[in-house]
Amino acid sequence: MSTPVWLRGIAVAGLAVLVLPLAGMLTRVRWSTLGEDLLSPTTLQALWLSLLTAACSTLACLVLGFPLALVIARASARLAAVLRAAVMVPLVLPPMVGGLALLSLLGRSGVVGRPIFEATGLSLPYTTAGVVVAQTFVAMPFLVITLEGVLRTSGQGHEWVAASLGANRWRVLTRVTLPLVAPGLVAGTVLAFARAMGEFGATALFAGNSQGITRTMPLAIYTAYNGVGVSQDSALALSLLLLISAIVIVAGLRSWREEAVR
Amino acid sequence: MSTPVWLRGIAVAGLAVLVLPLAGMLTRVRWSTLGEDLLSPTTLQALWLSLLTAACSTLACLVLGFPLALVIARASARLAAVLRAAVMVPLVLPPMVGGLALLSLLGRSGVVGRPIFEATGLSLPYTTAGVVVAQTFVAMPFLVITLEGVLRTSGQGHEWVAASLGANRWRVLTRVTLPLVAPGLVAGTVLAFARAMGEFGATALFAGNSQGITRTMPLAIYTAYNGVGVSQDSALALSLLLLISAIVIVAGLRSWREEAVR
């Protein structure tokens, strides 16, 4: 069934809101120094770190978030409401406050972090692992909320059939539930990955900003942008790079289903 | 079908990742001055502004984002991939860069903003409308991506039936498509609303930080947090307030469907 023309008009307007600012940004890029800005070793290091940490935290989001989404989708209406509200927490907090919360839990002076630090000398802040934790904290709600919506829409009929054919719960999960919610799963994963790639506030506060260890692209961009007297050129160049690499990866991820499921 | 026990274990771990940092944060709140911090007129002004702008931008996201999601979900695989990548743009940009992009498009010196400003003297930055624009730009992708996933999962069978019963496209949309994707729509709306409530970077840069006009809660928190000599107490108190009000609103939004759709 085709969508009405006027609806498509609105869709184009919506797209414009999202894309035109980027076009505007391109007008400010200084192309002459672009190559130089992009190919510096520190830039590439930051990019690599961003990709690595975003991939790790997306994985963590999947591993922790899928079960959580499943539990919420199958819970009673009341319990689901409570759980959903809990999941919303990191979503609503400005990322900087999220960083603060993480510090107060896992920092060297944190409720959990202090005893660990005192006993072992290990702590999460200023480490790449810390970046992953911060990104996971910030990105997971996106996965959970998206997935829960799809799980609810897709229903359980096919799962019952699979169980009745002798599939244990693990098999039902991996061979039926997961493939059936694939579009939503991909959507959620993309959101989480994108959010992790763009994450700045919580990372800056929790993990710090140390080149090669915790300085991801957004931190590099912010640092470049905040550079005194330096024009915004390199910040813009870095943004462009971040954008392109994220889009390339997301496009690679597109194992979207070709046809509607039923 | 119940979820396996070990899966529930992981779900609990996932929940802990999201909720425990908040608990950690509570240990840092100084309760003695809490009331004072919260009830000051400037705080309430910021809260009101946050709610107002987030509501407006969520509405804008819905109006612009639903058609966009529908178009993507119904587009051919190739076109859908392109559109999806375009939608991803603001998702990946660190919000501050988003602000820069908005400025370069709509600012007084921007590609579109300058002619308008020169002709009419009107401009978006530093106005409440500017905050809404920034929030819409940042929050819309969440709605679009979430909704597209659900639209794909839900299929078109019921829409065909409705059309065959004589329903025109508008009626099909409002009476069939929308209710069927309600869980995903709610999820996407919640995500967008939460993202708008927590939005900081793009707003700060595009709309500025002017009390009563553009200083939303996250900016107030930032201002409090970054204020020299000001302790983090009021920043924490404000975060708490933001959190609670967001959760109350989201809980109020929960017109989640009680039963799975089919």
Place this chain on the structure above:
Amino acid sequence: MSTGARGTGATDEGPRSGGTTHRGSGLSAQIEVERTAFTVRADLTLAPGQRLALLGANGAGKSTILGALAGTVPLSAGRISLGEAATERVLDAPGRRSVPAHRRAITLLEQRPLLFPHLDLVGNVAFGPRSRGSGRRASRDLALEWLERVDLTDHARQRPYRLSGGQQQRVALARAFAAGPSVILLDEPFAALDAETVPRVRGMLDRELTRTGTTAVLVTHQLSDAWDLADTCLVLEAGRVREQASPEHLVTAPRSRFGARLAGFGAIEGETSAQGLRVEGVLLPGRPDPGSPPRRGVRALGIASPTDVELLPGTADASLASVPGRVIGVRASAGRVLVEADNGLIADVTTQRATEVAGQGLPVVGSRLGFAPRSLRLVGLDVP
């Protein structure tokens, strides 16, 4: 022809509200749709109020044809138009934008009920009238009336997921009819209904179609449905029309293999001769069908009523004009017992003593017996 000979009278049960009698539209369609294994091709012409039954094996293309008429399946070639020559509205034609489903005034009842899960039964049934502009009140009343007709008044305020399969199907039926289309397409509407409900609902729909003059296309696997509701039957095989006949004719003298099976006749293939059909060296007595007599000496189908087939204990016996067959089914209905063989013949053994045949009890599935048709009706194998 407009309305069926069997579907007359009985306007006393018409709806109390629901507006004036309307007339269905005529319909003319040349359909061509590519499917995985073959192309579905069919030419249909329906006069206003005419009722066509589509019969055929699973996957023959029946639902595809309905989808093409309703606008849910795109044509790869062909043309569909509504109304008579003067007022003709082209719905689909090469090089034209096809008219969207909601502007066709054609309602399709799909094979699955596809009830709207977010609406209660009243909401579901009232959807059509509301969509076509009726007021809220009038639509609700009409919905309640239709729910009463399909005997679901008790569940009027429930959501569809709380209904049984057959009940859901009945709601879908009510919903389709309540929309008041000028052409209605029914895809196996009675498949999930119980034996007691089928004739009752069928009778009710027959009267409704007659009263409103709605044009209808019915897909079914039950000849009784076609008998009660249709003027004309089309038998499809692998996307092509193999037989077109009135239900009376199809029931009494089918001319295709599938038609024969549907009408409860046995059919066996052989070579025509002057006296009948030669099968595996045995000459079975038979006469050419007057409608489509096959030439002599060609492969042809011999069709026999079960009551005309005698069951013999032995197997082949040329002198008795019997062919051997392995029993693949023994069925009973309404006091009759039918024995089906893998050679395509069916024998009615109600009046034969079972012991005479198999020595003990009824014939056993898998046993080999002789089947002796007393008179075959011979038809060509390549009916258009």
Place this chain on the structure above:
Amino acid sequence: MSTGARGTGATDEGPRSGGTTHRGSGLSAQIEVERTAFTVRADLTLAPGQRLALLGANGAGKSTILGALAGTVPLSAGRISLGEAATERVLDAPGRRSVPAHRRAITLLEQRPLLFPHLDLVGNVAFGPRSRGSGRRASRDLALEWLERVDLTDHARQRPYRLSGGQQQRVALARAFAAGPSVILLDEPFAALDAETVPRVRGMLDRELTRTGTTAVLVTHQLSDAWDLADTCLVLEAGRVREQASPEHLVTAPRSRFGARLAGFGAIEGETSAQGLRVEGVLLPGRPDPGSPPRRGVRALGIASPTDVELLPGTADASLASVPGRVIGVRASAGRVLVEADNGLIADVTTQRATEVAGQGLPVVGSRLGFAPRSLRLVGLDVP
């Protein structure tokens, strides 16, 4: 009793691979499930390999019972156990955690095909064997074999959405059987199948059930299904068992209203007297059913075969022992023509000249005629 009298022999068509013959489990169930309008209550006991048919009107509770056995519908009370006394495994009982569906070795074929949309047909059918631990190769081979049996080899590598409704149903059947359950529950498995396919598939499944000794519960609206596949029939009405009988008995001498209708008999209610049944002042000849004879002078059901009912041009005529009836359906099958009346009786008019009855052509729906049953079989109204 273990396997049906009709389902014997014919192991020659058994699968070439697929392992050794296994025996089904016995099953014993006291089921109680709350539904919207009533509580479904049924006690079932099945010996290993026994086959039970559940019959009943739409919404009678058939699917509910299957769901309870499979573990998809929670019991509100009762108890379900698998196996004989010594090896009994309690699946559901008050105060116990119910055994999850995948550990029951009970496979349910639901009313909707519910194929896995993301797997091709082979993947769908191989799902069960894979889940129960067969290797990839063996499962695929078994799947292909089953697809051949339901005649879908051509579509083996296609996704389900490209199949017709009946083809999907056949895949679902193949999938359920390929899982090799010890108890199989079939919910209207043949509803979407065409008339030619039904007996073929039914015969194949019959042999398969016999070969493997699988215990089966079949829900159907077609008595012929029960006849071919089941040992025992349960007739449900509004959640309660109204009649339990062998298919032979149900076909020849049904004892409930629904059973009578299913078997193609007419049934009329009246008051018993010494000579028969008094209906609207007319005494209709009849004899008490030997199995469940009603007392004299109570409300009872008189059941008559259509061939025993004569159609008279006039309406009521006490001297001719006829009751009036409005014609609500005229049906034809296999050369017979049946006329159904709103009073519950059915008359076979095949041998009566139609003109004698209605003056011209066949009787018209809606016309009022006299129905004279020559002999009613009288049964009590309150069969347990």
Place this chain on the structure above:
Amino acid sequence: SGGSSEGSKGSDAGTEDVKQTITIFAAASLQGPLDDVAKAFTTAHPEYDIAPIDYDGSQALATQAIDGADVDVLAFASEASLDPLTKAGITDSSEIFATNTLEIAVAPGNPKKITSFDDLTATGTSLVTCASEVPCGQATDTVEKATGTTLKPVSEETNVTSVVNRVSQGEADAGLVYTTDIKAAGDKLEGVEFPESKQAVNKYPVAVPTKAKHAEGGKVFEKFLLSDDGQKVLHDAGFGAP
């Protein structure tokens, strides 16, 4: 002055007898002292009003000013951050109104016993500094170069506040921040002065955009900031004289 916020961003005050409202963009590190200065200014010059001051990173403020934000006074944390504005022709002159020097911030009681700049390189001492792109980081670089020491910070923060917070929360053992920051942190931090800090004095410029709406008011405020009254407030907050 709260009610005047509207006029500050909206259209020009229409009538003459309405007070001029001055809009100020200021570096985040001036938050607090500058508010006090503003209060003192409005008392001394009741003919003016001051809109709530926008505090943010110098770069963000510069971006907004270049984009055409209505602003009358710019008070930044380093001279370099004014450069883009000068280049864009927004401002043509500026005055230094305060200076600031680095100090080592440690937790109260100085648990790691840090007394000199060299102690910062000791192993087992986690140090945080500002990133070299931002003013306090540039100062740190200068000191490093002057002393020939190479610091190994665990994190290079993009603003001073983060450094302050990390040390005051115990997430780091030491940090390099401004004297004013330590003063403002009260008893949460202890400062360790070191002589090398004199090598890198940070200068705070103030400028009035040439096309400011209330350029005249801006000039008056600028003058007040440089006057003894203004300087006293800044001095109390720990700033050095220009």
